[in-house]
Structure formats: structure tokens, C-alpha cells
Amino acid sequence: MTPLRPDKRLLRPLGALLPRGLFARTLLILLLPMVILQGVALQLFYGGHLDVISRRLAGALAGDVSFVAELLTQMPEESHPLILREGNFRLGLALSWQPGRGFSGPTQRAPWMSFLPLERDLDQALREQMPHPFDADWHSDPQSIVIRVGLPTGLLSVEAPRKRLLSTTLYVFVIWLVGSALLAGAVAVMFLKNQVRAIRRLATAAEDFGLGRDSGAIKPEGAREVRQAALAFNNMQERILRFVSQRTEMLAGISHDLRTPLTRMRLTLAMLPPDPQTEEDLAALGEDVEEMERLVETYLAFARGEGTEQARDTNLSSLVAEVAEKARRAGAQVEVQAPEHLSLRLRGDALKRALGNLLDNARRHAERIAVAVSEAREAGRDWAEITVDDDGPGIPAAQRNEAFRPFASGSATGTGLGLAIARDIVRAHGGEILLEESPMRGLRARIRLPV
Structure with a gap:
């Protein structure tokens, strides 16, 4: 056995995570590169251009606060009202001066706040430009930032609007990215649904034709291929x-x-x-x-091969009971165990011939016959099963495949076509027929039909 190449071994876990459907895979192929590209663009914009803007806005606010603090420190006390009034008017800051009040120290903040970009940039700018102790309060007012500065002669409180540190470019850029992704996704979904619907109709028509159901010609639609x-x-x-x-x-x-x-x-x-x-x-x-x-x-x-009969909705239990009653009239001892109603789309006359051939074979070689009808689910699909058991000599396991060949019967009274006809009919319904060892110590013929 040839070992897998390293690249295939690495891709196998990734392949298990991929969707199985054509629609989902195609949509993933179209949208995933676009989302990755937009994510990279957003990261580059936020980490580059927006980061520079944020530092400049924080530096400008810190410079205004530091400028007012230095004026209040160096200018005589009678000029303080003028400084505060001009600061409120020129700088757009709400200034409050409390002479003689000391600075109590910075307030305790949550550790996670030090990782937020706005808080981090403002603190860094104030440390660089402010020679006095300060504290920035982000919780008292959701619309403003309160900065308290401890000066030798009093306490300066500055209330600055948060919008001075925010840039609307980020929101516009994010809205543009998300909007374009949603628009492209909607267009992709609309077109992909039409293509996948055409492929599904083709697959359904092929399956119906393989099961002997005449669904007629399908309408060509979708892409050229x-x-x-x-x-x-x-x-x-x-x-x-x-x-x-x-x-x-x-x-x-x-x-x-x-x-x-x-x-x-x-x-x-x-x-x-x-x-x-x-x-x-x-x-x-x-x-x-x-x-x-x-x-x-x-x-x-x-x-x-009963090829001219059309498939119809048929009660499988009634069909089996009818074939068993016919075998009883021919002299067989047949027991039937089946649900009251099990509807399948079948070619009834053809399936009667197949089941009749199995019962005829069992009648010639056994005394008792047991027929059972049941439902089973395997590989994500529902199946109807018909088992025909007898107490005859059976067929050795090595010869069971040979028994389905035409004219392979060793019986003096048979032609060797019964099992071949039965398998041909069952396969035309999309099912399969198997020969197994019976619990009655004879032969079991198991018919599986898709529901």
C-alpha cells in the first residue's frame, strides 16, 4: 500500500470539517476568500491608519489639558477665571478649578481597561505631556471623559466629550465591509440555488430511472454544462x-x-x-x-424482465400475502409475518413474479416456509426487507453466488432461471437479493427494497 504524502495527511483532518453538499462547498469557496480578504484589510486599516489617528487624537486632548494646567500653574490667581472661560470656549472642554484642594490619587480601574486602545492611548499621551499627577475617569459619564489633575495650588477637573477620541472612519469602513459581504453572499446564494436545483433534479431523475420509475424527460436549466x-x-x-x-x-x-x-x-x-x-x-x-x-x-x-410495467404505489404487505396464498394453493405450508400496511412504489406484477419464484424454489426443496416483512435503516436510508426462510437442505455458502446464474440449477424439475429472474427484478427496483443461512436450518432469501 502506497503511503499518503505529507500534504494529504495534513489535509485529511481539514477535509473532514468541510461540508458535504455542493451548495455549501461552492458558497464556502466564494465567500471564504472574500471574508479573509476583508478581515486582513480591516486589520491593516485598524492596526495602521486608525491606530495613528487614535494616538493623534489622544495626543491633542492631552496637549489641551496640559496647556490649561500649565497656565493655571504659572499665571496669577486673578487670571484663572479668564483661562477657564477661554478654555471652555476655545478648546471645547468643561473646565472646573478647585483652589486649595489636593489630589487624592488615581481611582482603581479594572485590569482589562488597560488593554483598551482608547484608554491606553490617552494614558500614554497624558504621561508624556503632563508633569502633574492625573486620573482619567471613564465610568462617571457615558458621553464624556473626566480628567482630574493635581496641581500645587488646587485640583483641575476637565470633562471632555468622548467623540474627541473617536473617528467615524472605522464605522464607515466596517459598514462598507459588512454590507459588501452581505450583498455578495445574497447574490451568490441566489445563483447557486438555481444551479444546485438543476443538479438535484438531474440526480433525482437518474435515481428514478434506475429504479424503473418513468418520470419523463427533465427540463434543461442552469449553467451550460x-x-x-x-x-x-x-x-x-x-x-x-x-x-x-x-x-x-x-x-x-x-x-x-x-x-x-x-x-x-x-x-x-x-x-x-x-x-x-x-x-x-x-x-x-x-x-x-x-x-x-x-x-x-x-x-x-x-x-x-417485466420492463413494460410502470411503478405504482403498492401495499407490500398485501402483495406478499397474495403471493403466499397462491403458494398455499399449490401445496406449500407458508407462514407470513408482516405489518398491516407498508407502502412502496413498485412494479407489482414483476415483484410478484420474483417472490413467487423464491417460494416455488422453497416449496420444491422444503416442507415449511416462513415469510417476513420488516423495515430497516442503514447508511442513512430506509429499506423494506422481505425474508423467505425454509427448512430445506439449503445451499452451501460457496455456491450461493453461482445459484443466481441462469440455467445453473441442478434440479431435475427446474430450468435454473428462477433466482436469476428474481434478482433481475429486484435490482430493477434499486434493491438487492441475498442468500443466507436460515434460522430454520435451510436457506434464507433476503430482498431489500429502497423505501
């Missing part, structure tokens, strides 16, 4: 249906041509005068004619 796939599927479906129809008509003609000489032979044998010397030979010849008729009918049924 999807339309080409739809047209190719319609052409393929038409060719297959034409082939099946031609084969059925040909087999009908063969059936008529073969039945005519066999009928003449049977009439000839019936019209021959009785002769004791040839009575045994005539009886043996009559049995050969009957065997030929049975062989021809069986072979035609196998080759035709």
Missing part, C-alpha cells in the same frame, strides 16, 4: 427505453413463432390413434413438449 448533462440524460433515457421497447416487441414475436410449432406438435400428438406399442413413447414426447413450452415461457420472462 448542467444543461448539456440534462440533454445527454434525456437522450440516454430515450435510447434505453427505445431499446427495451424494441426488445420486448422482438421477444413477443419470438414467443408467437415458438408457440405455433409447439401447438401443432401438441395437436398432432393428441390426434394420433391410440397404440399400446407407442403409448409410452407418445407420453414421453408430450412431456418433452410441455417442458419446451415451460422453458420458452420462463426464458422469455427472464429476457423481458
